[in-house]
Amino acid sequence: MRILLVEDEADLGLAIKQVLVSEKYVVDWVADGNQAWLCLEAQWTDYTVAIFDWMLPGVSGLELCQRLRSHHNPLPVLMLTALGQAENRVTGLDAGADDYLVKPFVMEELLARLRALQRRSPQLQSPTLSAGAFSLDHANNALQVNQESQTAQTIPLTVKEFQVLAYLMQNPGRIIPGSKIRQQLWDIDEEPISNVVAAQMRLLRRKLASHNCECPIETVPGQGYRFIVQS
Amino acid sequence: MRILLVEDEADLGLAIKQVLVSEKYVVDWVADGNQAWLCLEAQWTDYTVAIFDWMLPGVSGLELCQRLRSHHNPLPVLMLTALGQAENRVTGLDAGADDYLVKPFVMEELLARLRALQRRSPQLQSPTLSAGAFSLDHANNALQVNQESQTAQTIPLTVKEFQVLAYLMQNPGRIIPGSKIRQQLWDIDEEPISNVVAAQMRLLRRKLASHNCECPIETVPGQGYRFIVQS
């Protein structure tokens, strides 16, 4: 869900970020290795994948990767490298990168690689995520509902709504603290006194209600939110 | 159950405390070695584990550790140390630390280490704690009851209720003085003239009763409370 992108070329960085965002990932894009390390150090944000450019001002992508591994951090890493540095491939994989992509590349390829990483690490965006009577349709940005009492229906979602649902549905039945949700889905520098999460929950619940669909998101007072899977 | 966290970096300290609290530990977080020592000296609070940052204003984590051991206090200690001080590892373990974690680290790792310490010292949070017909479901914040007369049921708990039950269930059949429970589960600066414990017991008993489940907590007049395990 949350990706750390480290790329110093502004154009490319922006382009990648946009594509990823349009795929509904939450993206932190930083331009140099030192900032990247700061992000990684900030334990309170768990990234799902990292994308490192090989050449970077400050700490290089390669070194970031090595540092991660020396801390036993299993974060999947996709390395970007310029043409002509192909011989680095072995070095990169040795350093602990999980995959490797030569610039220039088509965005489709990047997405495909990310999807491939997903197979190893169970967290990533899956094309359709289901829980109980609900399933998320990634392609159409929508939620499919199959309640016995109703005819099946499709509810269109906004990006944030989709992200929230996806996060909860990855841990069906488990209580997720609101603070955790904010860490995962919102930008990190937020002042902690913000009720974005509550607000989003309200929008989501209201939308589901307007489609007269009973909301599968339960609030556990003082502890967090939970996606209910009725047995 | 109760953890002493000594960490002077505000961000990190807060982050760690939040994670631990969300795992339902009771956490005392202090920022310097002197305060930490005050907490440790106050014997009336038995900590289950201590987490010391190596570098601290005042007394260092290392020294705290040594002092503890020189007082023959076996409290399990997890030491946090910054990258580059890795050579200190031996020193740390010599000083009596039980484990050792290099910053930065993933919270998962911290929790894993705590769980590891648990194996040596029998007190820590276990994923599910059972006694007699009852078992605590840590993930769902609930109590599972399997009384022969009834069908199995799940009773949702509040955080405090959970903590109280967990504490009693760790010592099934043993009488625990109410004062001890207060020391373990409530903040230390409380005025001793408070019946929070009794109040909480009442709530707990009432809740169990409302699920028509006979309460496994017995009051031993003048001595304390006991979790009954019927044979």
Place this chain on the structure above:
DNA sequence: GACCAGATGAAATCGAGATGAAAAAGGGAG
């Protein structure tokens, strides 16, 4: 009967989350 720990119920406190409206940010289309 005085005394004490603990039990009890009602009431006060506290904080997290819910809410509705309004402001701000984005994103096209022209």
Place this chain on the structure above:
DNA sequence: CTCCCTTTTTCATCTCGATTTCATCTGGTC
């Protein structure tokens, strides 16, 4: 670039559950 519409965030309350306090009982002890 500007206008318009949608999405997202903020703000200022409001509500409700969790927890604590308070004042009062109860049961047993000395």
